[in-house]
Amino acid sequence: MSTAGKVIKCKAAVCWGPKQPLSIEEIEVAPPKAHEVRIKIVATGVCRSDDHVLSGALDVNFPIILGHEAAGIVESVGEGVTNLKPGDKVIPLFIPQCGKCRCCKNPDSNFCVKNDLEKFNGVLQDNTTRFTCKGKTVYNFISTSTFTEYTVVDDIAVAKIHPDAPLDKVCLIGCGFSTGYGSAVKTAKVKPGSSCVVFGLGGVGLSVIIGCKVAGAAKIIAVDVNPDKFAKAKEFGATECINPKDYDRPINEVLAEMTDGGVDYAFEVIGNTGIMTSALKSSFFCGGKTVIVGLAPSNATMTFDPMLMLTGRVLTGAFFGGFKSKDDVPQTVDDYVNKKINFDGLITHELPFEQINEGFELLRNGKSIRTVLNFCRA
Structure with a gap:
């Protein structure tokens, strides 16, 4: 049964405040609006930047769904999205690429003025979020929010990737490896x-x-x-x-x-x-x-x-290593699929999503290089 156009209830790791463990909750994810994409997350990495929020080192709005290094499959698209369709494999991008701003037009820059890395407002381009939990608005994290079974991102913050890409590996291209x-x-x-x-x-x-x-x-x-x-x-x-x-x-x-x-x-x-x-x-x-x-x-x-x-x-x-996100991420995935680069050795632990707090403990204790959390295999 199609979920397009409907609210999806799913599991997510909600951060209710700093210095607290993440809480696995049932959340509601609204359908994508115009120029937005709803993604079923398949795998997501545990990154130190997420831990900066948990420790209180970064000033963000709470409650929030963290996560920004992931890969998934398009579930549905909003009006006006022409370059993506349900079933496409994608990587969410914590640096958007609108292609129109001064930064995007500068060949020496990979930034975009439509980013949320400087103010951490926790909203999409229309200044709202698609997440709710227990009747409360839940904020987005740097255009992505991947510690959830489903997320919604702006179409300028997602890249279509090679159909043969193993999502539990190339998720690292969403942040750590590329950076x-x-x-x-x-x-x-x-x-x-x-x-x-x-x-x-x-x-x-x-x-x-x-x-x-x-x-x-x-x-x-x-x-x-x-x-x-x-x-x-x-x-x-x-x-x-x-x-x-x-x-x-x-x-x-x-x-x-x-x-x-x-x-x-x-x-x-x-x-x-x-x-x-x-x-x-x-x-x-x-x-x-x-x-x-x-x-x-x-x-x-x-x-x-x-x-x-x-x-x-x-x-x-x-x-993000100077990479122009929508341009360079697909090429980097292609290079991985074609065995021009290999970073599999970076992944030292794979855990089910429900063990996300264990993944952060491995990071803090210096016992992991990268932990990948799996929702399902694809």
């Missing part, structure tokens, strides 16, 4: 024979390493305070792994000694402003490039000596 990989190959534009350092060896940091290796970097130094992550870093291409706790001097000094004065490319993939400064200092004073990848708390600020920049260092950053 890291793209930071190396698209934002930094790592050159063959260069030296790189990656601070933070979670799923995104390891994806940066994959990108650096694909780009032909000769030296890839992985940095983390958890040595249990070193084996996986070397598996993906790190040439050396170091633990800052093993040294009695600043890590940037150690890195300078290892790389004849500093690395060509430094990546901060933690969201810690102190480490961002360390990454900047570890880059070569004459033209070294530092890319901020990690998401810092809402109230975080950076302070550093401007002389660090005057000699030619470059400091930049990018959401």
